[in-house]
Amino acid sequence: MHSKFASRVNRVKSSETREILKVTERPEVISFAGGLPAPELFPIQPIQAASNAVLEENGAGSLQYSTTEGYIPLRTVICGRMKSIGIESDINKVLITSGSQQAIDLTGRLFLEEGDTIICESPTYLAAINAFKIYNPSFVEVEMDQDGMIMEELEDQLKKHPETKFIYTIPDFQNPTGRTMSRSRRERMIELANQYDVLIVEDNPYGAVRFAGEAIPPVKHFDTEGRVIYISTFSKIFAPGLRLGWICADELFIEKYVALKQSVDLHTDSFAQMITFKYMELYDIDAHIETIRAVYKDRCDVMLRCIDEFFPANVAHSVPEGGLFIWVELPKSLDSRKVLEECLKNHVAFVPGAPFFPNGKGNHTLRLNYSNMNEDRIVEGMRRIGEVLRQQIG
Amino acid sequence: MHSKFASRVNRVKSSETREILKVTERPEVISFAGGLPAPELFPIQPIQAASNAVLEENGAGSLQYSTTEGYIPLRTVICGRMKSIGIESDINKVLITSGSQQAIDLTGRLFLEEGDTIICESPTYLAAINAFKIYNPSFVEVEMDQDGMIMEELEDQLKKHPETKFIYTIPDFQNPTGRTMSRSRRERMIELANQYDVLIVEDNPYGAVRFAGEAIPPVKHFDTEGRVIYISTFSKIFAPGLRLGWICADELFIEKYVALKQSVDLHTDSFAQMITFKYMELYDIDAHIETIRAVYKDRCDVMLRCIDEFFPANVAHSVPEGGLFIWVELPKSLDSRKVLEECLKNHVAFVPGAPFFPNGKGNHTLRLNYSNMNEDRIVEGMRRIGEVLRQQIG
Numbered sequence: 001m002h003s004k005f006a007s008r009v010n011r012v013k014s015s016e017t018r019e020i021l022k023v024t025e026r027p028e029v030i031s032f033a034g035g036l037p038a039p040e041l042f043p044i045q046p047i048q049a050a051s052n053a054v055l056e057e058n059g060a061g062s063l064q065y066s067t068t069e070g071y072i073p074l075r076t077v078i079c080g081r082m083k084s085i086g087i088e089s090d091i092n093k094v095l096i097t098s099g100s101q102q103a104i105d106l107t108g109r110l111f112l113e114e115g116d117t118i119i120c121e122s123p124t125y126l127a128a129i130n131a132f133k134i135y136n137p138s139f140v141e142v143e144m145d146q147d148g149m150i151m152e153e154l155e156d157q158l159k160k161h162p163e164t165k166f167i168y169t170i171p172d173f174q175n176p177t178g179r180t181m182s183r184s185r186r187e188r189m190i191e192l193a194n195q196y197d198v199l200i201v202e203d204n205p206y207g208a209v210r211f212a213g214e215a216i217p218p219v220k221h222f223d224t225e226g227r228v229i230y231i232s233t234f235s236k237i238f239a240p241g242l243r244l245g246w247i248c249a250d251e252l253f254i255e256k257y258v259a260l261k262q263s264v265d266l267h268t269d270s271f272a273q274m275i276t277f278k279y280m281e282l283y284d285i286d287a288h289i290e291t292i293r294a295v296y297k298d299r300c301d302v303m304l305r306c307i308d309e310f311f312p313a314n315v316a317h318s319v320p321e322g323g324l325f326i327w328v329e330l331p332k333s334l335d336s337r338k339v340l341e342e343c344l345k346n347h348v349a350f351v352p353g354a355p356f357f358p359n360g361k362g363n364h365t366l367r368l369n370y371s372n373m374n375e376d377r378i379v380e381g382m383r384r385i386g387e388v389l390r391q392q393i394g
Numbered sequence: 395m396h397s398k399f400a401s402r403v404n405r406v407k408s409s410e411t412r413e414i415l416k417v418t419e420r421p422e423v424i425s426f427a428g429g430l431p432a433p434e435l436f437p438i439q440p441i442q443a444a445s446n447a448v449l450e451e452n453g454a455g456s457l458q459y460s461t462t463e464g465y466i467p468l469r470t471v472i473c474g475r476m477k478s479i480g481i482e483s484d485i486n487k488v489l490i491t492s493g494s495q496q497a498i499d500l501t502g503r504l505f506l507e508e509g510d511t512i513i514c515e516s517p518t519y520l521a522a523i524n525a526f527k528i529y530n531p532s533f534v535e536v537e538m539d540q541d542g543m544i545m546e547e548l549e550d551q552l553k554k555h556p557e558t559k560f561i562y563t564i565p566d567f568q569n570p571t572g573r574t575m576s577r578s579r580r581e582r583m584i585e586l587a588n589q590y591d592v593l594i595v596e597d598n599p600y601g602a603v604r605f606a607g608e609a610i611p612p613v614k615h616f617d618t619e620g621r622v623i624y625i626s627t628f629s630k631i632f633a634p635g636l637r638l639g640w641i642c643a644d645e646l647f648i649e650k651y652v653a654l655k656q657s658v659d660l661h662t663d664s665f666a667q668m669i670t671f672k673y674m675e676l677y678d679i680d681a682h683i684e685t686i687r688a689v690y691k692d693r694c695d696v697m698l699r700c701i702d703e704f705f706p707a708n709v710a711h712s713v714p715e716g717g718l719f720i721w722v723e724l725p726k727s728l729d730s731r732k733v734l735e736e737c738l739k740n741h742v743a744f745v746p747g748a749p750f751f752p753n754g755k756g757n758h759t760l761r762l763n764y765s766n767m768n769e770d771r772i773v774e775g776m777r778r779i780g781e782v783l784r785q786q787i788g
Contacts, residue, residue, distance in 0.1 A: 004559065004593060005650060006507045006529070012653045036459055044453035051445045059438035063633035065430055098492055098637075102659040109528070113400045131657040134503075135400070165398065199398060239457035241664035243492075256399060259406045263525040265496045269663045270635035 011133045020340070024349045030381035032303075033349040035175065035324055036372040041292055042239055043283065050278040054271065062271045068262045069254075070096025070246070071273040077280055078246055085207065086221035087230060089248050095257050098268045100205055100233035100245035105131045106260050107166075107201055107229060110253070112137050116165040119157055119198075121149050123327075123356030123365070125175045128168060128203065137165070139358035146318070148174070148181025151188045158196040166199035166229075171219055172207040173323025176356045176367040180321055183216045190222045200228045208237050208289050210322035211297035226250040234276055236324070237289050242272040293322070299370040300326070302378050310386025312393050324371040327353070329364060334392055336366040342388045348381040405527045414734070418743045424775035426697075427743040429569065429718055430766040435686055436633055437677065444672040448665065456665045462656045463648075464490025464640070465667040471674055472640055479601065480615035481624060483642050489651050492662045494599055494627035494639035499525045500654050501560075501595055501623060504647070506531050510559040513551055515543050517721075517750030517759070519569045519597065522562060531559070533752035540712070542568070542575025545582045552590040560593035560623075565613055566601040567717025570750045570761040574715055577610045584616045594622045602631050602683055604716035605691035620644040628670055630718070631683050636666040687716070693764040694720070696772050704780025706787050718765040721747070723758060728786055730760040736782045742775040 024031035054062050069075070075091040082089055097103040104127070112118075112135035120128075122141030129139065140161055142153045148171060158164060167189065171181040181189075193200050202219045220228040226249075233245035247257055261267070279285065303326055307317055316329040330336060336352040343349060353365025370378060418425035448456050463469070469485040476483055491497040498521070506512075506529035514522075516535030523533065534555055536547045542565060552558060561583065565575040575583075587594050596613045614622040620643075627639035641651055655661070673679065697720060701711050710723040724730060730746040737743060747759025764772060 004505055006503070006505055009504060009650055009654070012650075012657060034459070039454035039458050042454050042457045044449055044457070047453070047457065048446060048449045051449070052442060055438055055442045055445070059441075060433035060436050061635075063436045063438070063441065063635040064433050065428070065629075065634045098659045098663075101657070105658050109400070110403060111398055111400055127657065127660070134654075134657060235459075239665075240459045241455075241457040243659060243661070243663045256403055256406075260403070260528075263406060263495070263521065263528060264499050264658075265492045265637060266521070267637070269492075269637045269666055271633075272663055272665065 008134050008136070011136065012130065020349060020351060023344060028347050030348045030373060030377045030384070032368040032370065032373065032381060033351050034372060035369055037236055037240060038292070038295060038371050041295060043279070043288055046279055046283045047239065047275060050275045050282055053282065054274045054278050058274065062274045064270065066267050066270040068258050068267045070094070070268060071270065071277060074273050074277040077277060082248060085215070086217035087248060092251050093248055093254055095247045095254050095261065096268050096273060097245045097247060097261070098265060099235060099240070099243040100203065100231050101127060101131065102264070103231040103245050103247045104128050104203065106247070106257055106264070107231070108132045108135045109260055110256055111165050111199065115163065117161045117163050118166060118168050119154065119161070119164055120168040120358065121170065121174060123176055123353060123362060124168065124358065125170060125203065126355050129358045140164070141357065141359060144177060144179055146179060148179055148185055149189070151185050151192065154189065155192055158192060158198065164196070164198045166201050167193065168201045168203065169219065170203045172204055173209065173320050173325070175206070175323070176325055176351070176353065177327040178318040178320030178323055178325045179327070180213070180216065186216065186219045187222050189219060190224060190227070193227050194225055198227070201231065202228050203231045205233045205236050206323035207232070209293055209296060209324070211293040211300070213321035220248070226252070229253060237285065237292065238276060238279070242269070242276065244268065244272055244276055296324070296371050299373070299375060299378060302375045303368060303370040303382060306379055306382030306386070310383050312389055315389065324369055326368045326370065328366045328368060330366070330389070331393060332364045335363045337363070339366070339388055339392060342392065343385055346384045346388065348384040350385070402528050402530070405530060406524065414743060414745060417738060422741050424742045424767060424771045424778070426762040426764065426767065426775060427745045428766060429763055431630055431634060432686070432689060432765050435689060437673070437682055440673055440677045441633065441669060444669045444676055447676065448668045448672050452668065456668045458664065460661050460664040462652050462661045464488070464662060465664065465671060468667050468671040471671060476642060479609070480611035481642060486645050487642055487648055489641045489648050489655065490662050490667060491639045491641060491655070492659060493629060493634070493637040494597065494625050495521060495525065497625040497639050497641045498522050498597065500641070500651055500658070501625070502526045502529045503654055504650055505559050505593065509557065511555045511557050512560060512562050513548065513555070513558055514562040514752065515564065515568060517570055517747060517756060518562065518752065519564055520749050522597065523752045534558070535751065535753060538571060538573055540573060542573055542579055543583070545579050545586065548583065549586055552586060552592065558590070558592045560595050561587065562595045562597065563613065564597045566598055567603065567714050567719070569600070569717070570719055570745070570747065571721040572712045572714030572717055572719045573721070574607070574610065580610065580613045581616050583613060584618060584621070587621050588619055592621070595625065596622050597625045599627045599630050600717035601626070603687055603690060603718070605687040605694070607715035614642070623647060631679065631686065632670060632673070636663070636670065638662065638666055638670055690718070690765050693767070693769060693772060696769045697762060697764040697776060700773055700776030700780070704777050706783055709783065718763050720762045720764065722760045722762060724760070724783070725787060726758045729757045731757070733760070733782055733786060736786070737779055740778045740782065742778040744779070
């Protein structure tokens with residue numbers, strides 16, 4: 001009955017990362033592969049208090065069907081939090097989604113026609129590539145340096161590709177590179193989007209987890225024509241298991257997103273929305289985020305020191321100011337998939353970089369996650385990867 | 395920037411029902427419009443106990459990212475519950491979805507190509523029509539009688555439409571008609587699906603809420619060639635706000651559904667899945683369902699008596715053996731939208747029937763929900779609708 005499937009299904013495969021993650025579920029494996037937050041930091045007791053308060057105060061409401069747009073008090077708090085980083089909005093510009101992954105998928109569904117072009121950073125977020133692929137666009141990759149996407153190249157590509165629908169960017173502590181786009185480039189990106197009449201999809205899951213350097217306002221802060229669709233999530237600052245993200249965009253767009261979301265899943269879990277709101281009412285989420293930042297900073301520092309200590313000298317890497325990832329470029333003669341095979345025998349894992357390039361390259365690159373392992377395991381895991389690298393470089 | 399939208403967006407509109415539901419949120423309105431369970435029956439204290447147990451026993455696990463397939467203990471319990479109604483399965487044949495609405499949307503995504511035909515009951519579930527429309531199929535409606543879809547007409551349509559991808563059916567207490575397909579027709583539907591090489595999508599949200607007559611096994615029970623995609627949900631027997639549904643189908647299909655779901659929302663809320671499992675471990679959900687059945691039976695009986703008492707004699711209606719809805723056919727000279735306009739002035743609401751016919755008809759029909767209002771409000775609301783009907787019939 002294979003013949004029954006729609007052709008779009010051929011464009012979707014179970015991601016390579018996902019298969020690796022299955023291997024890494026074994027407790028003996030030291031995994032730098034996933035993008036998982038540190039579970040020991042989840043505010044379990046406060047969440048329990050918040051759940052109990054929700055059920056006691058408005059139990060029936062939290063368990064009943066609710067509106068597609070999302071819980072108004074939660075959207076109100078989100079508007080306040082966005083204001084503090086430079087985004088002016090109101091609840092009519094905010095839609096609650098079932099994680100930011102849903103926001104990404106709905107964005108593809110709302111905008112992408114077969115043959116449209118998406119311009120993205122090279123490399124870019126794997127699960128966004130997979131979500132957009134369903135709608136059969138072309139991907140045009142723009143090179144990055146330490147300050148993010150290179151604007152001269154972006155302009156060249158916009159000239160070459162008038163069929164571009166949007167620029168997809170992760171400006172803060174990018175997945176997979178950990179790099180951050182400079183302020184001047186954000187301003188320039190808006191100018192270019194206005195000039196070439198394209199949208200910008202700003203995916204910002206990590207922005208709040210900055211542990212070094214100066215905060216830079218989101219690209220949406222500089223938006224002059226309502227061209228930026230801003231996507232964020234509670235997954236990295238609260239609890240990913242609750243699947244809570246949001247889209248902030250002009251009402252013209254949000255109305256359409258709401259109609260699409262209604263047919264996709266009616267609405268996002270009401271109980272999870274009310275717990276998250278109640279938690280922020282009862283507790284100081286910013287103090288909680290400070291804890292996350294401090295722990296991730298230490299883990300990142302340890303991992304960077306291990307690169308210096310254990311990895312061969314001809315290995316390049318990013319130096320993130322926040323987020324969850326370090327990007328590593330091995331000598332071009334090495335294939336990170338082969339390095340991974342050897343590493344798995346030594347019970348240590350990472351994600352090869354190639355799948356993050358939508359048009360295929362980067363065989364010598366890899367992504368390391370530092371948020372999900374404690375410092376001892378980071379040191380031990382990095383030592384093991386270092387050994388494999390030294391052997392393979394020979 | 396309207397020009398930026400993909401053309402599929404034009405096929406989606408905010409549903410008529412949804413606009414009516416907004417009006418009915420005002421507390422003075424007696425609403426038979428939505429399909430909402432009775433919130434006073436939600437097991438709030440047991441859910442609180444289950445939430446606390448989950449957070450105390452496995453708090454970090456319930457708040458972390460988890461697998462796309464869903465929580466294994468929950469899938470195991472679902473398999474056991476399906477076995478008790480005649481469906482043989484195992485956890486590899488079950489995918490947890492974010493409500494059954496997501497299962498419907500993923501089904502469209504997995505199977506529908508532009509130009510495919512869906513054969514469905516006439517009328518059928520509005521939100522399924524809207525979800526499938528995104529993929530631009532044709533709808534072929536098959537007439538029903540009190541025993542559900544008429545099989546002779548189904549066969550005629552299968553002959554006429556070799557491009558049919560699947561039959562979409564709600565065999566138990568159908569939405570919107572409340573009708574149930576007989577056992578012999580279920581067997582015949584399987585024979586026809588085998589003969590004409592089409593799939594069957596069996597949507598069964600209400601099956602457990604039977605309060606009269608004899609239980610009939612699901613269509614999937616009679617499935618001989620793995621052609622039935624079975625969709626169900628916890629929304630009508632537990633708590634719709636948690637957004638928990640599932641798909642049961644052959645592994646060949648489930649593998650593809652999983653790959654699609656991964657790009658759509660990664661996975662369904664882990665906390666909600668674990669609460670639902672824990673609730674069923676700690677409490678007797680079947681006893682809870684008995685309570686729901688008893689209350690809905692009484693409300694349905696009251697509503698049926700009110701039709702006899704208050705509605706004009708030339709009004710036809712279904713007599714459901716379960717579920718949430720009664721279907722009403724007014725004299726053909728009446729337009730239920732105009733009746734609704736008048737009713738809303740008297741603070742009573744229902745849903746006009748026309749949107750449930752994908753190709754447009756049924757202006758004289760309407761759907762009444764009895765689960766969400768207590769008996770006093772049912773009597774008062776039905777009295778008011780009866781008055782409007784008598785005036786309009788004149």
